[in-house]
Amino acid sequence: MKHFHVASVMLALSLTSTMSLAQSTTDYQDQAKLHDIAKAVSPERIEADIRTLVGFGTRHTLSETESDTQGIGAARRWIKNEFEQISQACGGCLEVYFQSKTISGETRIPDATEVVSVIAVQRGSHDPNRYVLMSGDIDSRVSDVMNSTSISPGANDNASGVAGTLEAARVLSKYKFNGSIVYAALAGEEQGLFGGKILAEQAQKDGWRIKAVLNNDMIGNIEGINGVINNTTARIFAEGTRQTETPEEARVRRFTGGEVDSPSRNLARYIDLMADRYIPNLDTMVIYRLDRFGRGGHHRPFNDLGYPGVRIMETNENYNRQHQDIRSENGIDYGDTIEGVNFEYAAKLTALNAVSLAGMAWAPAPPAKVEINGAVKPSTTLNWQALDPKQNPQLKGYKIYWRYTDAPQWQFSRFVGNVNSYTLDNIVIDNYFFGVASVSQDGAESPVVFPGAAGAFGE
Ligand SMILES: [Zn+2]
Numbered sequence: 225m226k227h228f229h230v231a232s233v234m235l236a237l238s239l240t241s242t243m244s245l246a247q248s249t250t251d252y253q254d255q256a257k258l259h260d261i262a263k264a265v266s267p268e269r270i271e272a273d274i275r276t277l278v279g280f281g282t283r284h285t286l287s288e289t290e291s292d293t294q295g296i297g298a299a300r301r302w303i304k305n306e307f308e309q310i311s312q313a314c315g316g317c318l319e320v321y322f323q324s325k326t327i328s329g330e331t332r333i334p335d336a337t338e339v340v341s342v343i344a345v346q347r348g349s350h351d352p353n354r355y356v357l358m359s360g361d362i363d364s365r366v367s368d369v370m371n372s373t374s375i376s377p378g379a380n381d382n383a384s385g386v387a388g389t390l391e392a393a394r395v396l397s398k399y400k401f402n403g404s405i406v407y408a409a410l411a412g413e414e415q416g417l418f419g420g421k422i423l424a425e426q427a428q429k430d431g432w433r434i435k436a437v438l439n440n441d442m443i444g445n446i447e448g449i450n451g452v453i454n455n456t457t458a459r460i461f462a463e464g465t466r467q468t469e470t471p472e473e474a475r476v477r478r479f480t481g482g483e484v485d486s487p488s489r490n491l492a493r494y495i496d497l498m499a500d501r502y503i504p505n506l507d508t509m510v511i512y513r514l515d516r517f518g519r520g521g522h523h524r525p526f527n528d529l530g531y532p533g534v535r536i537m538e539t540n541e542n543y544n545r546q547h548q549d550i551r552s553e554n555g556i557d558y559g560d561t562i563e564g565v566n567f568e569y570a571a572k573l574t575a576l577n578a579v580s581l582a583g584m585a586w587a588p589a590p591p592a593k594v595e596i597n598g599a600v601k602p603s604t605t606l607n608w609q610a611l612d613p614k615q616n617p618q619l620k621g622y623k624i625y626w627r628y629t630d631a632p633q634w635q636f637s638r639f640v641g642n643v644n645s646y647t648l649d650n651i652v653i654d655n656y657f658f659g660v661a662s663v664s665q666d667g668a669e670s671p672v673v674f675p676g677a678a679g680a681f682g683e
Pocket of ligand 1: 381414547
């Protein structure tokens with residue numbers, strides 16, 4: 225959203241005389257550590273990991289599990305070993321485990337098959353049960369989704385996502401965070417989003433307070449099917465009203481708003497600003513959709529349970545390189561081979577994930593129980609629940625954001641200190657959308673939370 229940004233600065237300046245309260249969101253505290261994190265992401269290591277994953281021949285969910293060199297079993301054991309090595313290098317800072325469930329009787333998994341994901345948790349220091357999560361998918365496929373033996377490199381779909389997740393773990397494991405970060409190599413995506421479903425359901429059972437899921441599915445292709453070649457843009461898909469909304473919540477939303485302010489949308493806006501601030505030559509498009517038209521990804525099982533989650537991916541997809549048997553036909557090369565991956569670009573999107581995860585894990589938790597009122601009054605008042613100081617010792621205070629109702633990104637903000645209620649004088653509630661973020665002593669901010677059930681990030 226860079227172009228818009230320039231516009232918002234001009235807007236704030238031109239309105240200064242009539243709206244002295246307005247402050248552009250470009251007033252943020254630059255985080256030197258986030259620049260370091262972005263720079264530390266290595267395209268060479270991402271390339272090496274994609275090559276290793278491609279080398280397993282196929283990573284189809286129903287493929288070989290005994291071999292040490294071929295098939296899904298070898299692939300997941302290698303990924304687990306990589307996470308364990310990363311953990312060793314940081315004095316055991318990662319909890320690494322397989323998470324599995326036997327699936328059967330499904331269209332794409334008819335016979336009993338163990339679907340095994342690899343999970344690594346970097347435990348937070350003060351709020352360990354608050355999670356932000358990055359994921360990619362282990363499994364690959366060719367034209368026939370049930371073909372478990374043909375060579376299926378899945379270089380972009382989705383070795384790129386797994387390699388990015390491993391690399392983010394390497395970079396972020398050198399730091400300590402207030403909240404926990406989860407790195408997940410999920411299984412069974414192509415057969416029906418099983419790994420994500422298993423993790424989301426287990427997380428819910430265990431009471432994980434998940435604040436963000438950054439699902440990476442295809443982050444390495446820069447040559448679109450439409451002929452566009454571009455390595456400077458990425459997409460963030462974010463659903464609209466949350467899937468778990470009750471009829472009563474929908475009724476309230478009709479009168480108070482929130483159609484475009486689900487927590488997934490405000491997570492996407494957060495990542496969009498991270499791209500503007502910390503990733504050179506990358507501008508993201510926030511797309512107001514759950515996913516590509518009629519298609520799926522592993523953030524959905526989390527959205528299904530009400531967790532904020534988005535899909536991060538390349539802007540320019542090439543369908544000749546997705547879910548295809550490797551072949552040449554009429555002069556066109558089909559197949560998801562390593563030649564279709566741009567490692568610098570995959571590194572750029574990995575860096576975007578890493579700074580977003582770090583920013584949120586350093587920030588206090590997003591404010592909970594945010595409420596707003598101000599109907600038929602000259603001013604707008606927001607209230608929210610005080611964050612637990614034991615969980616959030618880094619809390620400095622809260623920042624109120626607002627924007628015109630048809631603006632895509634937050635435009636105005638004001639830091640209001642460590643209070644739990646604040647009135648914006650002479651700002652009329654009808655004309656803007658509002659939200660609240662928490663801010664740490666050194667300026668790390670949470671995503672903006674829109675008031676009410678429609679925008680809640682949970683307790
Ligand atoms: Zn796929």
